[in-house]
Amino acid sequence: MTVSLEQLRRCHFAVDLGAARTRIYVKGAGLLVDQPSAAAVNTRTGALIAVGEFAEQMMGRTPDYIRVVRPIAGGTVVDIEMAQRMLRQLLGDKTRRALRRNLRLRAAACTPHDADPLAQRATTETLVGLGARKVELVDTLIAAAIGCGLPVERPEATMIMVCGAAATQVAVLSLGSIVTAERIPVGGEAVDHAIVQHLRHEHELILPSQSVRPLQLALSGNGLTAQGPAQTEIHGRDVATGLARSVRVDTAAVREAIQTPLTGVLDGIGKVLRACPPDLVADLADRGITMVGGSALLPGFDEMLREATGMPVHIAERPDICAAQGLGEMLEGRIEPLVLNPLAA
Numbered sequence: 001m002t003v004s005l006e007q008l009r010r011c012h013f014a015v016d017l018g019a020a021r022t023r024i025y026v027k028g029a030g031l032l033v034d035q036p037s038a039a040a041v042n043t044r045t046g047a048l049i050a051v052g053e054f055a056e057q058m059m060g061r062t063p064d065y066i067r068v069v070r071p072i073a074g075g076t077v078v079d080i081e082m083a084q085r086m087l088r089q090l091l092g093d094k095t096r097r098a099l100r101r102n103l104r105l106r107a108a109a110c111t112p113h114d115a116d117p118l119a120q121r122a123t124t125e126t127l128v129g130l131g132a133r134k135v136e137l138v139d140t141l142i143a144a145a146i147g148c149g150l151p152v153e154r155p156e157a158t159m160i161m162v163c164g165a166a167a168t169q170v171a172v173l174s175l176g177s178i179v180t181a182e183r184i185p186v187g188g189e190a191v192d193h194a195i196v197q198h199l200r201h202e203h204e205l206i207l208p209s210q211s212v213r214p215l216q217l218a219l220s221g222n223g224l225t226a227q228g229p230a231q232t233e234i235h236g237r238d239v240a241t242g243l244a245r246s247v248r249v250d251t252a253a254v255r256e257a258i259q260t261p262l263t264g265v266l267d268g269i270g271k272v273l274r275a276c277p278p279d280l281v282a283d284l285a286d287r288g289i290t291m292v293g294g295s296a297l298l299p300g301f302d303e304m305l306r307e308a309t310g311m312p313v314h315i316a317e318r319p320d321i322c323a324a325q326g327l328g329e330m331l332e333g334r335i336e337p338l339v340l341n342p343l344a345a
């Protein structure tokens with residue numbers, strides 16, 4: 001870990017700025033915000049119309065003077081000012097006032113594993129704009145591992161896979177640090193994109209962005225496995241005529257389309273395992289892989305990993321909020337650092 005637990009314990013709030021969702025943990029109050037990272041702006045006046053859930057619902061349905069923007073893309077803050085405005089709105093006046101009472105407001109944030117200095121700077125700037133005097137950055141992989149209760153501080157290997165919207169990060173952790181890690185730029189968004197492209201090519205249907213999720217749900221029970229319903233009905237717009245049309249889609253074919261992006265993830269896991277020292281790989285054979293992040297819920301994804309790696313695969317209890325919860329645990333001081341004192345034993 002680059003920052004010490006002591007420094008994190010002094011933070012007052014923590015933010016997980018995700019490409020899909022933003023989560024805010026306030027010390028002593030818990031996880032207060034878990035909303036889509038979206039903001040709707042009136043382009044004539046520059047006024048903010050909505051943030052979070054409301055803004056996401058407006059996506060693709062707005063008149064031309066309202067624009068729905070996503071200030072975070074690919075795991076990085078791309079529009080600092082908009083991210084600040086969104087966070088202010090999401091926190092609400094009451095919480096913001098309470099936070100401002102701290103003379104030296106300190107914030108923590110998690111950043112993707114290989115975030116470059118520019119991306120780290122953007123995250124820091126965003127929180128400084130919210131009034132933080134000091135910002136501590138934590139690797140998402142470590143925050144998520146702590147959030148799902150893995151014994152990261154012990155001298156045994158644990159493997160964590162953070163399946164986000166923009167990317168999938170895989171790491172082997174031991175003694176509170178990352179031994180090997182890989183960030184694969186394939187996540188829930190790439191899976192959604194594969195489904196949209198499939199329907200466009202095979203059925204000449206334009207799928208509204210908001211309909212991808214219902215389709216995934218229709219696949220589920222068993223999405224990537226073969227026991228789901230054979231067909232499901234989808235409504236969209238015809239590519240050529242532009243008229244509304246519905247088609248019956250073969251779920252097996254959709255499953256096939258999803259496989260392509262997921263193969264990249266499997267390659268990444270292989271790479272991490274190959275780079276890992278043999279002693280740690282032996283630990284992993286019993287303990288297996290723990291999946292966190294929203295896309296860990298993609299039906300059948302865990303089964304696919306189990307087949308490909310031959311290792312046990314678990315999904316964390318609340319995979320989507322693990323990273324934010326991990327930050328919270330560190331803020332509240334619930335993590336005991338490892339005391340290396342062999343002489344006392």
Ligand SMILES: Nc1ncnc2c1ncn2[C@@H]1O[C@H](COP(=O)(O)OP(=O)(O)OP(=O)(O)O)[C@@H](O)[C@H]1O
Nearest residue numbers: 018019020021164165166167188293294295297298
């Ligand atoms: N039940 C579900 N089934 C399939 N996919 C899901 C489910 N729930 C969420 N997702 C996917 O998970 C993704 C969001 O995950 P998460 O909230 O971890 O992302 P994030 O933290 O915002 O992204 P990142 O960490 O990559 O910046 C979305 O792409 C969404 O499509």
Ligand SMILES: [Mg+2]
Nearest residue numbers: 016018164323
């Ligand atoms: Mg995330």
